[in-house]
Amino acid sequence: MLLCLLALLPALAAPAALARQAVAEAEVVVAESATAAFPDGIDFSVEASSPDGIAEAELLWRPALEETLTLGLPEVVPGPTVDLDHRVELRAGALPPGLDVHYRWRFTDADGAVLETPERTVLWADDRFDWRPLGDCLVTVYAYSGDDEFQADVLASAEATIERLNRRFGAELTDGVRIWVYDSGDDLTGALAPNSEPWIAGAAYPWFGLIQAVLPTGDRDELARVIPHEISHLVLYQATRNPFNGPPAWLDEGLATLAQGTGQAALWERVADAAEAGELDRLRSLNGQFPYDPDGALLAYAESLSVVRYIVDTYGETGLSKLIAVFAEGVSYDEAVERALGISLDELDEAWRAAAPAQAERELAALGGTTGRGGLGEFEGFLLASGSLVMGVVALVALVAGARAFGRARRLRPEPEGWGDGSVLDSRPMSDPVQEQRA
Known part of the structure; x- marks a missing residue:
């Protein structure tokens, strides 16, 4: 070391x-x-x-x-x-x-x-700043502003997320990760490609093991959302990397939102509302790219969290571990689900949809209630750490709701019991990075 x-x-x-x-x-x-x-x-x-x-x-x-x-x-x-x-x-x-x-x-x-x-x-590297490296071969955090304690918190959050994902689900990080922390969106602008949107405030590149994030010093709520979520995307990408097929979007985003420490109330509310109205999407529709409209995107991410949570509750951590391991073989979505869980993808869809209403109400009760049904109020907090939103979604949210969205190039309840000890703050690659919108 x-x-x-x-x-x-x-x-x-x-x-x-x-x-x-x-x-x-x-x-x-x-x-x-x-x-x-x-x-x-x-x-x-x-x-x-x-x-x-x-x-x-x-x-x-x-x-x-x-x-x-x-x-x-x-x-x-x-x-x-x-x-x-x-x-x-x-x-x-x-x-x-x-x-x-x-x-x-x-x-x-x-x-x-x-x-x-x-x-x-x-x-x-972006040599406009005097970067301070902190970390080792597994995770290195680079920062130029703020205090050493906050930089150490970023590193601790990343390392704890990697350890939890490996311990609970067998998802192993095999290549090092670099996290470059910018103090402001204006500073990050100079690191982005020409003509990038002015609202961009972060990007991640799983195939490079790279995260660029705007994390103002001391903003631990931001840290708790962004770092675990984005680290999850990088870990899953590396754990399932193969030349044939990657995990579906619902698994990638569901695991990442499960890893987050904050911001899940809006997701469970959206699941509850959609289940009550009979509007839950079919699981197959969540295999690939999510909708462009803000409400459709919110529902897709909420459903992804719900599906992954259902798998853990029903089949245990072992079931999700098996699913991740099978996807590393590059098999189809149908074959992966059948081999790991012993049911078809359509059977998983039906079982999850049947369980979703009670599941959502249970999760909301655990969170202490709702934040007001049907609004986009918490969409801002959720999207901050959302790794796969396409540019169209983020741009539209910027116009409609002024949300902040963290995106990846590729590729939320409190911590579930046993997820962590509480001592640390809690891809499929695409051709272009998807970025985070500033406030």
């Missing part, structure tokens, strides 16, 4: 000096550097020489946690020595700041022999 902590420091320091090395398999001497020039891109430079001459040079790079390489082709004048500069343009939002970028150079000499340098790493 000490090595992990020490490794964080050079990444936040000034651009690395030229690294000189000899490629053992061939007589190529290389001096190279990589400098992040936020927000424009990363500047790569290399000097290479070989007695056999260098005919071609290629830059191969990839973001951390990604296997696919991107090829850069600097212009080369063949000769015994080449001095090359190549910029990877990132201003258009190709990569969110906060990631390690791994790279190496590949040279082809005049005889056609191909030689590669060892892989190196450069941090692509």
Whole structure:
């Protein structure tokens, strides 16, 4: 762990000096550097020489946690020595700041022999601020404002959520997570792609293990909603990652809202109202993208929480653990439910819908009553940590209700009994990140 902590420091320091090395398999001497020039891109430079001459040079790079390489082709004048500069343009939002970028150079000499340098790493980060890292290889929280205690609370909340999800449901985080905490929405704006909406106040990228969040120092209600919810999305994504199929939206969002420590009253009210009116959606309709209208979105998230809670109440933590494990195999939604729970997806749908009215009233009673049926008043608090809202929903809510929505690029009762000890505050990836709206 000490090595992990020490490794964080050079990444936040000034651009690395030229690294000189000899490629053992061939007589190529290389001096190279990589400098992040936020927000424009990363500047790569290399000097290479070989007695056999260098005919071609290629830059191969990839973001951390990604296997696919991107090829850069600097212009080369063949000769015994080449001095090359190549910029990877990132201003258009190709990569969110906060990631390690791994790279190496590949040279082809005049005889056609191909030689590669060892892989190196450069941090692509928002260098407008003096970031303080706190954490280890599993979770690192970066902050530039506020006190150390609040930053430690963010870290503790993330680590506690990871531990609970693993202990209760077998969902294991295999790759590290980075959380970049911005003090205000205005500060975050500079880290977003050009022409991003002015109300955006956060984004998460499960496939990169990255969260960007606006958490003003001392706002522990915000912390209790946002961090457990978003960590849940990252954990489930990593626990079920496969090349074929991911969990349905109702499982992803249901588990994330279950993990949250606050803001669930509006969800259970919406379930109760829909159940009473006979308007609960079919479970199959919650497999994919949720509705765009605010009330439809609220209902979809509420139903997701209700379904996941029903599975835990009926089949126990073991049942949900089995469901998560089966989805890691990339099977269909129908096969996953049948193998894990022993019933069909349609049978789960019918059983949940039958149990929902009593379930919602029971949960509301546990919360101490309602906050007023049918309104969007608590939609603001809920959406703050909602990970999969599409841009259309958030924009519409901004116009209709002035809500605040936390979104992920992908991919609420008090803690259930046994969920935590109370000492800590409590994806399917999509092509573009979905962001959180500011107040």
